Amino acid sequence: MAVSVTSFIDDLDPLDGVITGVRDPRRLKAVADADLQGHLGDPDLDAVVATLRLASESPIVVVNIVSADLQTYAAEVGVGAPCTSVPDALSFCAEVVDTGRAMTVSDAAAHAIYSQNPMVLGGVIGAYAGVPLVDNGVVLGSVAIFDDHARVFSADVLDILRHQGKLAGSVLALRRSARMDALTGLPNRALYGDRLAGALARLERGSGIVCVMYLDIDDFKIINDTLGHAGGDDVLVELGRRLTSVLRPADTLARFGGDEFVILCEDLGSLAEAEHLAARMVAATTEQWNIQGRFMSVHVSIGFALTDGAKADAAGLLGDADAAMYLAKKLPGSTSVMATGRPGKALMA
16 A cells, blocks of 8 residues: 655645744744633634534544644544643644644555554544644644545535634634733733633642732823823833743733733742742833833832632732732832732832
């Protein structure tokens, strides 16, 4: 029997300007930020897989978010699990992510590489077709159909697959826009709330400290009155950039609205680590700001609250951090205050 080879559905170059590569750190950060856990329950993504199953008459259809050696199913029919673990080198969808190209394998059992895929060896997968799942310039995963026997998918089926792949990308874009702040591109209040709830739930399964920080720009109304709202917007965007540059990759910085920002830090080892992060954020604001060609100082006040208990109340933590932030406002310059009332290090910028 001739060895089955990978065929690219479209005779085109990889997607231009789009981030690919299963292990590219930028792509993995985008995957983490998307919060697309298995069996997401999104009715529109469920509709995508249901439509593809009917059109292709295939037993398995997935919207697959690809991480290193892990495939997570935001929507699926036929898998019956929120995720599967397959080495990148043996994963059909990982190749789509690596190349940024739609592909098909008509006889997986005869393929030089994919014949060793555990689901191929188990007789579950015999043929594959998949297209990149793209959102915000990043290939997050794939939309794919699997059959349990060797099969050459028809041109009509592949055409529907392409369209459903684009539709799934549009669904993710809408979902992201509903959970992101339009001005700064940071998570909004809704997404922050979800991540805080998840962080507190994870305390039930492990140890560590969760820290919530509440940040407010001092005298922001004066900035708006002096520079206009466009200048005020520039300050907000620049503040988001500065804070992001000093936070850890796993931390969440969100804009609650106006000049209020909140930060979520989990897996901290000590109070000192939280104080260090707060001090780094304060320090990030002290360098002179160039806003519309005008050099100026911007001061911030930060309040933070910590918990190592799984039963902590999310609203209570935010309230404590907010109250501490107002205590920080009574101190000169940019500064931080812990919820107990203990001041952090003030910087007189």
